[in-house]
Amino acid sequence: MLRIGVDVGGTHTDAVLMDGRELLSSTKAPTTHDVTSGVEVAIDSVLSRGGVPRSAVAHVMIGTTHFTNAVIERRHLSEVAVIRLGLPAAACVPPMVDWPDDLRAAVGRHVHMLRGGHEYDGRVLSELDVDGLGIIAKHIGEQRTPAAAITSIFSPVNDAFERRARDYLLERHPALRVVISSEIGQIGLLERENATILNASLLELADRTAVALDDALRECGLQCGYSITQNDGTLMSADHVRRLPVLTFGSGPTNSMRGAGFLSGLSDAIVVDVGGTTSDVGALVNGFPRQASTVVHMGGIRTSFRMPDVQSIGVGGGSIVTERGRRVGPRSLGHRITDEGLVFGGPTTTATDAAVRAGVAHIGDRAAADVIPPEVAATALETIHHEIERAVERAQTSSTRVPVLAVGGGAFLLPRRLNDLDVVQLAHAGVANAIGAAIAQVSGEVDRVFDMDGGRNAALDLAEEEARARAVEAGAVPASLELLERDDTPLAYLSGSARRVRVRVIGDLEAPR
Amino acid sequence: MKTRRLTEADISALEIGAGILGAGGGGNTYLAKVRTREIMRSGLPIDLLAPEDLPADAAVVPLAGVGATLVGIERIKEGREGVRALRALEQHLNFTADAIVCTEIGGANSMEPLIIAVQAGLPVVDADGMGRAFPEMQMTTFSIYGHKSTPSAMSDPHGNVVVFEHAVTERWHERMVRATMVAQGGSSTLALAPMSGTFIKEFAIPRSYTKAMALGRAVLGARTHSRDPVEAITALEGGRLAHAGKITDLKREISGGFARGEVRIDGVDDFIGTRARMSLQNEYIALHVDGRLEVVVPDLIVVLDAEDGSPISTEMLRYGQRVAVLVLPSHDLLRTPRALDVVGPDRLA
Numbered sequence: 101m102l103r104i105g106v107d108v109g110g111t112h113t114d115a116v117l118m119d120g121r122e123l124l125s126s127t128k129a130p131t132t133h134d135v136t137s138g139v140e141v142a143i144d145s146v147l148s149r150g151g152v153p154r155s156a157v158a159h160v161m162i163g164t165t166h167f168t169n170a171v172i173e174r175r176h177l178s179e180v181a182v183i184r185l186g187l188p189a190a191a192c193v194p195p196m197v198d199w200p201d202d203l204r205a206a207v208g209r210h211v212h213m214l215r216g217g218h219e220y221d222g223r224v225l226s227e228l229d230v231d232g233l234g235i236i237a238k239h240i241g242e243q244r245t246p247a248a249a250i251t252s253i254f255s256p257v258n259d260a261f262e263r264r265a266r267d268y269l270l271e272r273h274p275a276l277r278v279v280i281s282s283e284i285g286q287i288g289l290l291e292r293e294n295a296t297i298l299n300a301s302l303l304e305l306a307d308r309t310a311v312a313l314d315d316a317l318r319e320c321g322l323q324c325g326y327s328i329t330q331n332d333g334t335l336m337s338a339d340h341v342r343r344l345p346v347l348t349f350g351s352g353p354t355n356s357m358r359g360a361g362f363l364s365g366l367s368d369a370i371v372v373d374v375g376g377t378t379s380d381v382g383a384l385v386n387g388f389p390r391q392a393s394t395v396v397h398m399g400g401i402r403t404s405f406r407m408p409d410v411q412s413i414g415v416g417g418g419s420i421v422t423e424r425g426r427r428v429g430p431r432s433l434g435h436r437i438t439d440e441g442l443v444f445g446g447p448t449t450t451a452t453d454a455a456v457r458a459g460v461a462h463i464g465d466r467a468a469a470d471v472i473p474p475e476v477a478a479t480a481l482e483t484i485h486h487e488i489e490r491a492v493e494r495a496q497t498s499s500t501r502v503p504v505l506a507v508g509g510g511a512f513l514l515p516r517r518l519n520d521l522d523v524v525q526l527a528h529a530g531v532a533n534a535i536g537a538a539i540a541q542v543s544g545e546v547d548r549v550f551d552m553d554g555g556r557n558a559a560l561d562l563a564e565e566e567a568r569a570r571a572v573e574a575g576a577v578p579a580s581l582e583l584l585e586r587d588d589t590p591l592a593y594l595s596g597s598a599r600r601v602r603v604r605v606i607g608d609l610e611a612p613r
Numbered sequence: 614m615k616t617r618r619l620t621e622a623d624i625s626a627l628e629i630g631a632g633i634l635g636a637g638g639g640g641n642t643y644l645a646k647v648r649t650r651e652i653m654r655s656g657l658p659i660d661l662l663a664p665e666d667l668p669a670d671a672a673v674v675p676l677a678g679v680g681a682t683l684v685g686i687e688r689i690k691e692g693r694e695g696v697r698a699l700r701a702l703e704q705h706l707n708f709t710a711d712a713i714v715c716t717e718i719g720g721a722n723s724m725e726p727l728i729i730a731v732q733a734g735l736p737v738v739d740a741d742g743m744g745r746a747f748p749e750m751q752m753t754t755f756s757i758y759g760h761k762s763t764p765s766a767m768s769d770p771h772g773n774v775v776v777f778e779h780a781v782t783e784r785w786h787e788r789m790v791r792a793t794m795v796a797q798g799g800s801s802t803l804a805l806a807p808m809s810g811t812f813i814k815e816f817a818i819p820r821s822y823t824k825a826m827a828l829g830r831a832v833l834g835a836r837t838h839s840r841d842p843v844e845a846i847t848a849l850e851g852g853r854l855a856h857a858g859k860i861t862d863l864k865r866e867i868s869g870g871f872a873r874g875e876v877r878i879d880g881v882d883d884f885i886g887t888r889a890r891m892s893l894q895n896e897y898i899a900l901h902v903d904g905r906l907e908v909v910v911p912d913l914i915v916v917l918d919a920e921d922g923s924p925i926s927t928e929m930l931r932y933g934q935r936v937a938v939l940v941l942p943s944h945d946l947l948r949t950p951r952a953l954d955v956v957g958p959d960r961l962a
Contacts, residue, residue, distance in 0.1 A: 189770040192692025
């Protein structure tokens with residue numbers, strides 16, 4: 101099956117054309133302000149180089165930081181009616197209480213708390229306040245709020261009130277975009293609520309982006325559909341992304357790590373992605389990035405996304421060398437390196453210049469690097485190696501020794517060995533992220549509290565059935581589904597039969613009709 | 614009574630210090646910090662009272678949240694559970710509380726008394742009943758040295774209030790409280806029978822808040838000035854660095870309502886070539902280095918992120934983490950035969 105993988109980064113839009121597991125062509129194009137014209141250029145270029153008929157392309161997989169950046173830059177966010185169901189519980193911690201002011205302002209200050217919610221065992225906490233919903237519906241009409249985010253206490257256990265509230269609002273405002281928290285996240289009220297609000301505020305942007313990407317594909321003469329990669333390295337359909345854009349957060353590093361795994365043929369490794377300003381270091385376990393176990397901060401707020409556990413360190417190809425090589429970064433020339441770096445005729449000594457001086461890289465005007473004393477170049481590389489070594493050490497996930505995969509534009513900064521681990525320099529490492537997008541599969545996940553009264557296995561089977569249904573809904577071929585995780589944990593301090601169950605399945609994307 | 618007014622900076626320091634004194638347990642302090650901060654921003658003062666300034670006949674009520682962490686982060690407190698429990702107890706026993714005291718300075722329960730004290734218009738005694746975190750209610754110096762914690766009153770977010778009239782032992786009290794807490798949805802707040810100022814002066818662990826805030830400030834200060842936070846803490850508390858290394862094995866399971874497990878650490882730097890083993894049961898219970906018992910409860914085993922000095926609770930442990938293991942001495946009140954019978958290695962390890 102012919103696929104195109106695209107990765108839209110902050111600076112570059114990369115694309116690859118793949119036939120099954122074979123890389124036919126690749127390209128790098130500048131990311132454009134509107135995102136889609138850069139995608140168009142990249143796809144066009146990879147198709148011309150690949151020399152295949154456009155009609156033969158079966159699917160396009162796109163990874164994008166578009167939605168992450170919208171939150172970080174507080175741009176393109178719509179106002180949201182924030183509704184929490186659960187009073188009297190949680191009255192002392194209102195929604196968005198710990199948000200930065202500018203982000204709170206960007207989503208408006210339409211905060212409502214009503215009675216509702218459930219207990220941990222699924223009992224009703226308090227009956228849903230339908231009159232209160234009526235007042236909120238009126239507010240939404242008056243203020244023309246385009247979206248609503250509904251979070252009910254323990255909705256991962258019982259989402260009945262969230263659904264009822266959604267139906268109620270939609271009946272009165274059919275054009276309103278409503279997000280319910282049980283679709284977004286797990287137990288942990290504030291984190292799930294935060295993610296739900298962000299998701300609601302991104303829906304208009306998601307609509308525009310989905311339509312624009314579709315147009316871009318048509319402009320390129322492609323008739324196939326496309327999917328977007330989400331943070332766990334799997335795909336969601338264009339329709340899915342229009343409902344759940346937050347799930348794209350963190351997909352950049354995930355794609356890069358998955359691509360590195362694919363290029364090396366390894367499923368367990370440490371991946372170091374050396375960029376211009378920073379390097380991302382993470383662990384690949386069974387072909388997927390290890391996920392962060394703690395709360396993840398996004399744009400200054402706490403959320404509970406399944407994000408890859410990636411450490412970003414302030415060392416990259418454009419990092420500025422000071423203190424005779426004892427200090428490299430975190431200040432960096434970034435993309436200005438091609439004007440201001442020594443080997444590009446500029447005045448500033450960067451990590452790249454030190455590597456050229458030491459003879460480990462061959463970039464630009466070699467002679468221009470000779471102004472660096474050799475011992476300074478050597479010290480700078482040692483400093484860089486030491487920084488990366490520490491990050492690699494933290495990323496190691498087991499006592500089994502695994503290789504280090506070097507990817508990214510500054511991969512030459514890595515030595516042959518790090519902490520006794522072999523470093524593998526990968527061909528096509530510059531487009532590992534686009535390859536990661538091209539090879540993505542489809543998953544389904546369930547993570548909530550189940551009652552084990554009917555027996556543990558029955559509950560786990562029920563959870564697995566739900567996870568499979570979700571994967572199929574997301575576009576997976578039912579027969580290809582494999583179980584990735586299936587485990588349950590009892591709840592500390594609560595005897596009885598409630599256990600938290602987590603099941604994840606993965607399968608191949610259904611070939612388009 | 615002479616008191617010291619707390620600032621928002623004090624609460625930020627307390628968040629870290631209470632995490633350190635949690636010795637791996639005590640639950641998450643984030644939500645409690647946000648609640649405390651919100652109350653301060655509404656203009657209400659939080660006042661700390663030195664134990665020596667308590668009148669001998671003062672009525673001091675210990676207050677604590679009880680419940681499952683998972684419920685605590687989802688069905689967040691309504692906010693006035695504690696003050697309801699306190700008022701119910703006052704009414705039941707026909708007395709008026711003069712001050713609030715903390716039962717457990719380690720973790721989230723360090724802040725609960727501050728919030729309730731503000732709502733009740735009372736000061737908080739700068740003291741607690743553990744000097745750290747322990748998994749059960751009877752493990753306070755109050756109970757150990759003879760305070761009978763019933764009658765007590767417990768409330769939930771709905772407004773339900775239960776009074777426990779009499780428990781034949783402190784362990785029975787703990788058992789009944791736990792059962793009622795589950796019926797109330799897995800998270801409640803409890804006000805225990807009042808103690809006298811004289812009892813607090815003799816049997817409470819003094820200066821707990823001062824100590825926790827100083828620990829937090831030391832870590833924050835070390836971070837700001839790029840100094841070693843581990844050194845800053847040991848310098849302050851008469852503790853020592855017992856091991857430093859990388860987590861190479863991690864087993865955790867939940868049995869009997871407790872999170873139990875074992876961690877192995879391979880030494881680095883000064884500890885290169887040595888291996889440590891820690892057992893845990895909600896908190897860190899014992900530390901062995903190269904097979905030799907290095908420290909055991911009730912002394913505090915504190916695991917810190919080697920980079921930034923933040924405390925790592927047992928549920929935050931991860932394979933490959935670089936950690937520093939510190940030992941802080943427990944208070945003398947926890948080291949008597951009577952105390953060791955309740956919180957010593959035979960009971961916990």
